[in-house]
Amino acid sequence: MVSRVIPVDPFDLVIFGVTGDLARRKILPGLFHRFLVGQMPQEARIIGAARSKMTEEEFRASVRDTLLEFAKEAPDNAETLDLFLEQLSYVAVDATGAGGWPELAKMLRPGLVRAFYLSVSPNLFGTIAAKLNEHDIATPESRIVVEKPFGHDLASAQALNADLRRSFAEHQIYRIDHYLGKETVQNLMALRFANSLWEPLWNATHVDHVQITVAESLGVEGRGEYYDKSGAMRDMVQNHLMQLLCLTAMEPPSRFVPNSVRDEKVKVIEALEPVAQSDIVRGQYRGRDGEGSYRDHAGDDASTTESFVAMKVNVGNWRWAGTPFYLRTGKKLRARTSEIVVVFRDPPHMIFPKFDNQRGNALIIRLQPDEGITLRTTIKEPGPGGMRLAEVTLDMTFAEALGEHAAPQDAYERLIMDVIRGDQTLFMRGDEVEAAWGWADPILDEWSRSSTTPEPYDPGSSGPEDALMLLHRDGRRWREIG
Known part of the structure; x- marks a missing residue:
């Protein structure tokens, strides 16, 4: 039995905290595998965002090393790996300041699905969500993905939800639990x-x-x-x-x-x-x-x-x-x-x-x-x-x-x-x-x-x-x- 792979529509995915451990071990290898099996279209684009200053070439070289280490299919699929890396861009963003947000806004294409993956500390969720709205980066159709922990008790969970809902509607918020x-x-x-x-x-x-x-x-x-x-x-x-x-x-x-x-x-x-x-x-x-x-x-x-x-x-x-x-x-x-x-x-x-x-x-x-x-x-x-x-x-x-x-x-x-x-x-x-x-x-x-x-x-x-x-x-x- 062969599994059916149904391609998704072209999209722009911004990964905040792209240099962190979760992005390196799980998110980027997972996206590469979806590209390898044909579910992620060549028109899709992944934009890495983090505090570090680096060029696009340096970022792609870093992701190449990451995938060779954590994506078991990467070493045997060099040509596909090169195609995948061509879909990557990078922008240095100050999550709590003004730096990088105008540049990120210019990189996103109109008319496509926009998803923002917050692979960062939960104390930055509300701040980044607000910045995405402040700089007109988020659209009514955008999606925002947040990782656990979703608070450490009821009061903090309610506060976190309130922070996110000030910038995004509930149908736009994706609280991810890998289980x-x-x-x-x-x-x-x-x-x-x-x-x-x-x-x-x-x-x-x-x-x-x-x-x-x-x-x-x-x-x-x-x-x-x-x-x-x-x-x-x-x-x-x-x-x-x-x-x-x-x-x-x-x-x-x-x-x-x-x-x-x-x-x-x-x-x-x-x-x-x-x-x-x-x-x-x-x-x-x-x-x-x-x-x-x-x-x-x-x-x-x-x-x-x-x-x-x-x-x-x-x-x-x-x-x-x-x-x-x-x-x-x-x-x-x-x-x-x-x-x-x-x-x-x-x-x-x-x-x-x-x-x-x-x-x-x-x-x-x-x-x-x-x-x-x-x-x-x-x-x-x-x-x-x-x-x-x-x-x-x-x-x-x-x-x-x-x-x-x-x-x-x-x-x-x-x-x-x-x-x-x-x-x-x-x-x-x-x-x-x-x-x-x-x-x-x-x-x-x-x-x-x-x-x-x-x-x-x-x-x-x-x-x-x-x-x-x-x-x-x-x-x-x-x-x-x-």
Whole structure:
């Protein structure tokens, strides 16, 4: 099976902060790959904007080096790389001053889609948005893309939204969360809403519980001081895991259009019940075998910031009442794994004897490292000797099932092309961001008032022991990480 590539219309894309790490590792390689496969037209243009003074030739040489390092296809496609570089321009811009803005305005072409990617610190979002309007660079059809963090609490998120809305309408603002660009995340919606098999079972009557895990094997080396100001709750739970929970728990939208999808996601967040502290486990990895601890990397021997969170969450609506959602995320765990596990209830009457390690039916949706979907089911063990049961999995790994031409593209590639198309389905709306912070703030406030500290856990483990007990006390167990 070969994936279909539908070209987008010509556009001007301005990347603010083009010399930064995100642009080098993700944005520019993603755009090059879209150009390589024919989705980005030759009439499109990418304008890099940053504080550094450099000529267009110097900028293109820098991007060439970047793509040879971070775009795996670049070394074998020298001719295409040269064509791509011809579409690049550069302007030095003072984000908080007057320098560079008139020059940027002259570079943009009338009549084309204009998109502005703010790969900069969030404290510059409002300033750059205002400058784009002040210098008549933004048009009513322009789009502005902003990266997380979207605030650090409800008040800051509301202030950030207000800053952006002073210069751009909500339909022009694209709050990007790369998790929503993953192939499997979108397949979760297709799995639920395009098949008659699953949706009748997707409720508390048939689902025992849901596990959502985002585990990372790396620690906070190199960014410890920054991470120490956020922690796992702000960095992962409030946004990435919340998005996965919403897509898993949401009602079917009336149509697959941006606002219908996002309306249903907001309803899930509004239905979340307050989480008791007894249903939350915080952890912080310690040092072992010469490896530094979290506190070593954070530069604070007394830090109480969590590098791990697990919690039991209840969605208070008719579909999910009585079916808990267990969320966990952490650094320095056994393996890099992101997955959603939907565990179904046992048959109401089991006519066969239970067997060792029987875990029941489960649908496992893997987001990384190998995107795919697995169904765990029970069959008769082959051979004579009576009715012996065994568990088997029906596995669809996308790269194997769909062929190399349909291998999942990077999330940033998909999302940037969605910006150009004007499709906000996979981007967060302002009220959704604020609702998520409204749910998270009471948890964070309680931690700030509490004298308790995160539970230590060993690097390479599954996290703190208390996280295992979070399920054990309910007669359940986590799916193993890795």
